[in-house]
Amino acid sequence: MLITVQDINHSFLIGRKGKESNVPVLKNISFSVKQGEIVSIVGRSGSGKSTLLHILAGFLKPDSGEIVVKDTVTSVFNEQQSAQFRLENYGFIFQNFQLMPGLTAFENVELPLKLKGMNRHQRKDKVQQLMKHVGLQSVQDHYPNELSGGQQQRVSIARALITDPPIIFADEPTGSLDSETEQEVLELIQTLNDTRDITFVIITHDDEVAQRADRMYRMHDGILTEEGVPNAV
Ligand SMILES: Nc1ncnc2c1ncn2[C@@H]1O[C@H](COP(=O)(O)OP(=O)(O)OP(=O)(O)O)[C@@H](O)[C@H]1O
Ligand SMILES: [Mg+2]
Secondary structure, eight states: OOEEEEEEEEEEEESSTTSOEEEEEEEEEEEEEOTTOEEEEEEOTTSSHHHHHHHHTTSSOOSEEEEEETTEEOTTOOHHHHHHHHHHHEEEEETTOOOOTTSOHHHHHHHHHHHHTOOHHHHHHHHHHHHHHTTOGGGTTOOGGGSOHHHHHHHHHHHHHTTOOSEEEEESTTTTSOHHHHHHHHHHHHHHHHHHOOEEEEEESOHHHHTTSSEEEEEETTEEEEEOOTTOO
């Protein structure tokens, strides 16, 4: 197993000081993801999907439970260890793209390599190759506000992939796109999964998107259960 999640519980303290109450948001969550799978987590707004993703990626510590990724127990990491593990293993895709407005498409994709200290020449080759792969060559010098939503999401996918992480977490990756563009982005994810063997965990409120995955889990009020998908092999 690439990712194994065992009995995760998490609550948030909410309300005014002195009158706080503890609201359980994740209840005994267990699931697993195999190398090379696309796994979706579908559920209504407020069901706990993003909270689970934040815990998986180490942004948030669970109250209890264990997460094992690539035979490493990540749920015991401190902040610095989590950050380092993320840098090496995870890419992220968000609903609102989160591109840097002052950088071109090319520069947005290049940024993670700069942060890793790769030299200019190597960066240029790598970014150009990937931009070609995701169909962004012709718009590489555009700024984010000069790109369509679908193009912006492809830039953010390329940025997530540029450091070759084995795992991509996507939180509502098609939530801001029209249905045609949504199909294009889902096809790109499928292609990247096929050609680069990247594992995807996709969070969505949309059953149709969720059913495009190899396996699908449903989150309902903090409880996660696996469901069959129509195209399962
Ligand atoms: N930092 C926080 N403090 C307190 N409560 C929180 C916090 N973050 C999330 N919650 C609560 O936890 C629950 C789950 O939130 P979460 O963001 O995980 O839902 P979601 O399934 O991602 O919803 P959406 O589809 O709208 O993004 C909600 O009831 C939310 O109000
Ligand atoms: Mg969410």
